[in-house]
Amino acid sequence: MKLVGNLYLPSNYKAGGKLPAIVVTGTWITVKEQMAGLYAKKLAEDGFATLAFDCRYYGESSGEPRQYESPRAKIQDIKNAITYLLLPVVDKSRIGGLGICFGAGYMASVAAQDSRLKSFATVAAWLHDPKSLKQLFGERVIQQQMQAGLTARKQYAETSIEIVPAFTTESNPLAAMTGQPIYYGNPQRGSIPEWKNQFALMSWIDWLQFDAVAIAKSHRMMVIAG
Template sequence: MTVRSESVSFESEGETLRGEVYLPSGARPEGGFPAVVVTGSWTTVRQQMPALYARRLAERGHLALAFDFRGYGDSSGTPRDVESPDQKAADIRNAVTFLAGHAQADPGRIGALGLCAGAGYTAAAAARDERLRSLALVAPWLHDAELVEALYGGPEGVAVRRKAGEEAARRWRETGEVTYVPAVSTTDPEAAMYGPFDYYLDPRRGAVPQWCNRFAVMAWPGWLAFNPIAAAPEIHAPALLVHSEAAAIPEGARRFHEALAGPKEFVWTTGGQLDFYDQEPAVTTAVDAAVDHFTATL
């Protein structure tokens, strides 16, 4: 199906968020298209994996929105590039408000698809917003305090990052200066993601011009304290998880799935974490599962 897109903007907590709505080419059905908010991994902008998934959903008959969070990409908001789970969850809820008022969308059939960290933000948003009627979480990064310690070098590694974040936040409050490190690097061990994360560094994949590859150090305490698994008992909307044992923290996905309060489905497949961002067959597997899920539940 041919897809058309339109540039849009909407408000979130006093800031202007910008994005694209991807629309199926067919005539608007009575009541409007089912609509999906699409979000990607941490530090990213809409031109990366959100745009790919939004377009693929529109090809299958769903209106889909990909947007830049506050302080990222083309959206307003300062300080820039601060990975705030609370802010991002609020931005998703405001994206739902935008879609509920979109002329082509059915306000009673709004869902969300979150990839990687976007899955956690989507979960946090859904726990507080019953307008989100269905969720699809792809290669979800879902952690709790125990998993955070395992991921970041034990209590000592967590403490080092938390202290650095607190010092960076104090510096920002006192001077207005934001301390940044690379979001991804193969040479700088201070990077938020240190290692061969090829998706982000390859201009043929995720290294798009709109992505500035930086992480505000002040964000560490909020990220380390974030517990999207705790949101699961508050989520009553039907939820699909698509994941792989070779992708990020499958144990977190299992804990989250077990704790969900509403109808739930798990699709285990193959592929590494970065494969789900733009590689086949991982993307098609995830999109097919999400479309089947949204068709049944929206």
């Protein structure tokens, strides 16, 4: 499996120095050139070594099927990114993580599992569990998404992958995101050439069953909210 990322260093970095590092993960369905890259560049200006990367199935990284949102794979790839950050330029005792929107759930899971990650922060955290998903989508829509995902997985095993829009302004419960084109529909923001407006329909199976809150029952951590 090949993962591709961009490593950013402060402009005033001097060879031989050790820097605190941050691995940055954007929300679901995104690539490194979107929000993850934006935050990584800004944090590098503040003195950090930062890494924004494409998880498997997305962007320049390898993996099939393409545009497949797998929480388990993304959590593993964040761990892989931490392994990469064990560079001579990095202070290994000061590696942190930043999770943006749904990426916060992935990063929280890594923080609970991987002791190499010493701290993590979130931006607009989306930490969903089965209860919150029912409140967001409704039971009927969740059943529709799950059934469509199961059908799509069977189709992928037999013939080909089924793709739906990752974002649409139309009403489509099977698309990953719907609404106004503020980010994903704006070429100045999220609608960039590196991003494909595609979502592997079978992603719903794993995504709907991911619980970003369950780990809180067994792991203590200091939280600063603001």
